[in-house]
Each structure stands twice: as C-alpha cells, then as structure tokens.
Amino acid sequence: MIFSKKFLGIVTGLVLVALLAWFGSRRYFQVNPSSPQEFDGEQALKDVEYQIALGPRVPESTAHDQIVNWIQSQLKEAGWSVEVQETQRMGHPIQNVVGKWGEGTPWIILGAHYDSRLAADQDPNQEYRSLPVPGANDGASGVAVLLELARALPSHLEKQANAGQIWVVFFDAEDNGNLPGWDWLLGSQAFVDGLNGKPSAVVVVDMIGDKDLNIYQEKNSSRNLIDEIWSQAAELGYSAQFIPKFKFSMIDDHTPFLNAGIPAVDIIDFDYPYWHTRADTLDKVSAQSLKVVGDTLLAWLISHK
Numbered sequence: 001m002i003f004s005k006k007f008l009g010i011v012t013g014l015v016l017v018a019l020l021a022w023f024g025s026r027r028y029f030q031v032n033p034s035s036p037q038e039f040d041g042e043q044a045l046k047d048v049e050y051q052i053a054l055g056p057r058v059p060e061s062t063a064h065d066q067i068v069n070w071i072q073s074q075l076k077e078a079g080w081s082v083e084v085q086e087t088q089r090m091g092h093p094i095q096n097v098v099g100k101w102g103e104g105t106p107w108i109i110l111g112a113h114y115d116s117r118l119a120a121d122q123d124p125n126q127e128y129r130s131l132p133v134p135g136a137n138d139g140a141s142g143v144a145v146l147l148e149l150a151r152a153l154p155s156h157l158e159k160q161a162n163a164g165q166i167w168v169v170f171f172d173a174e175d176n177g178n179l180p181g182w183d184w185l186l187g188s189q190a191f192v193d194g195l196n197g198k199p200s201a202v203v204v205v206d207m208i209g210d211k212d213l214n215i216y217q218e219k220n221s222s223r224n225l226i227d228e229i230w231s232q233a234a235e236l237g238y239s240a241q242f243i244p245k246f247k248f249s250m251i252d253d254h255t256p257f258l259n260a261g262i263p264a265v266d267i268i269d270f271d272y273p274y275w276h277t278r279a280d281t282l283d284k285v286s287a288q289s290l291k292v293v294g295d296t297l298l299a300w301l302i303s304h305k
Contacts, residue, residue, distance in 0.1 A: 037152040039298050041291025047144035052282050056116045056132035059173055067114055068095050071170050075099040078151045089186040094172045096191050099150055102165035106200040109167045111253050112142025113174030122276035136282045141209030145294050156302050171253050188253035192260050201225055202264035204254040208293045209285035210269050216247035218266040225265035232300040241292045
C-alpha cells in the first residue's frame with residue numbers, strides 16, 4: 001500500500017498530538033507552565049456586585065451571616081487556611097475572618113472591613129437616614145480587593161523560598177460608630193487584642209473602588225509603608241490615583257495596630273461624596289479603580305517578600 005507524503009505528514013502530526021496529550025495528562029512534563037496570576041479588576045467588581053446583591057451586611061443580619069460564609073469559601077477555594085475569630089464587644093457578637101498563607105517572617109497582614117453601616121446618617125435626604133447603607137464602596141470594595149489578592153498571591157508565593165507569611169483579615173463591626181450602643185473598630189480592636197506576636201506590617205484598604213479614585217497619604221500611617229506603597233504605585237504608572245500628598249487623619253482599622261506599636265498604613269479615598277449615604281451603590285464602583293489598588297499591593301507584596 002502506497003501512502004502520499006501529505007498523508008504521512010498528517011498521520012505523524014496526529015500521533016505527536018496524541019503523545020503530547022498522553023504525557024501531559026500523566027504529568028511527565030508540562031508543555032505550557034502556568035504563569036503567575038494577575039489581579040483581575042473585573043472579577044473584583046463581580047465580588048462587589050455579589051455582596052451588594054445580598055443586601056446591607058449589617059451586624060446580626062442574614063446578609064452578614066452569608067458574607068461570612070462566602071468569604072470563608074472563597075479563601076478555601078484559593079488554597080488558604082481559614083479561621084473565624086468569634087468574640088464579643090459592647091454586647092455585640094464579632095466574627096473576624098482570617099485567611100493564612102505561609103509561616104515565619106516577614107509577617108504581613110492585609111485587612112478590610114466587611115460590615116456595612118446600620119444607618120445612612122450622612123444622606124442629604126432625612127427620610128433615608130434611618131435606613132442601612134448599601135456599602136458598595138464602603139465595605140464591599142475592600143473585601144473584593146482582598147479576595148482577588150488571595151486568588152492571585154499563591155501563584156507568586158509558591159515560587160519563592162522563605163516567603164514568610166501573609167494573612168488576609170476581614171474585620172467585623174468597623175462601621176457603626178456614633179450610633180447608640182456602638183463604637184468604631186470593634187472587630188479590628190478585638191483582633192489586635194487577641195494577637196499572639198507582632199506582625200511586620202499591616203495594610204488596611206477601605207473605600208478604594210470609587211470611579212474617581214484619589215488616594216491621598218493618611219497622616220497617622222507609618223511613613224515607611226507610605227513611602228514603599230506610593231513609590232510602587234508610581235512605578236506602575238498610578239500616581240494620578242495614589243497621590244503623594246498628605247490630606248486626612250483617619251480613625252480606621254489600622255488604628256488599633258498603630259496603638260499596639262505595629263507598623264500600619266490606611267489606604268483610603270475619603271473624598272467620596274456618597275460616604276454613609278443610601279447612594280453608596282454599585283454604579284459608583286469601578287473595576288479599574290479596584291485593579292489600580294490590587295496591582296499596587298500585589299507588586300508591593302512580591303517585592304517586599
């Protein structure tokens with residue numbers, strides 16, 4: 001039987017494809033090794049959308065319980081070990097969700113609050129001031145950035161020897177200060193009170209999804225962390241969003257760490273006109289803003305390790 005050269009070439013090609021598939025499936029070698037994962041701003045925006053769809057994540061609500069379970073499931077799916085710190089403050093149950101990766105030093109903590117405010121007391125419409133805040137930017141944006149970092153980081157950390165440890169911490173009960181029976185920062189204060197050891201650095205993100213993103217340097221934050229992170233943003237071309245000027249002095253989830261002598265920085269855009277109003281909704285949040293912050297922190301973490 002006589003075969004043409006064209007026919008033989010086709011058969012040979014098919015055999016090679018089959019062999020490559022067979023060897024690849026048996027993990028003898030990998031033809032296309034996976035590259036480190038980038039921060040996906042669109043996925044982070046979907047995570048904001050999911051949180052908003054649940055409704056306000058006010059303490060002791062169904063949406064609050066759902067968000068605690070969802071954060072845990074997302075972290076576990078990304079390969080992190082997960083714990084929930086359960087305690088009480090001012091008679092309110094507190095649930096801080098903690099994802100852990102690695103061990104040793106440096107020990108870096110990334111934090112954001114997941115609760116939303118019980119009352120929109122800054123709303124221009126008085127009729128809305130007793131209603132809960134949707135919390136798209138103030139709450140959901142920080143959670144979304146931390147979750148997407150948790151998905152991207154393992155592909156970078158697994159390639160590094162002696163990478164130390166990173167914790168991602170989702171704080172409860174941050175946002176109800178100046179309301180009867182409440183104070184600010186109940187979750188982060190409880191977390192710091194329960195810490196065993198001293199982290200190398202803490203980075204808190206809050207209200208960082210605003211479409212018109214202007215992150216000024218916060219006056220109470222540790223200067224070395226400000227310099228490192230804003231320099232990293234500048235290297236990535238994000239100086240228009242990470243503005244190298246001091247503007248606000250904030251009481252935020254970084255405050256308990258600073259009070260405990262732990263270096264900490266607050267990354268926050270407090271020039272947000274919808275703060276503590278009913279207008280803090282999904283349409284105010286941008287995938288690009290989430291990506292700017294996520295890219296900056298991912299690059300800083302890799303270089304810091």
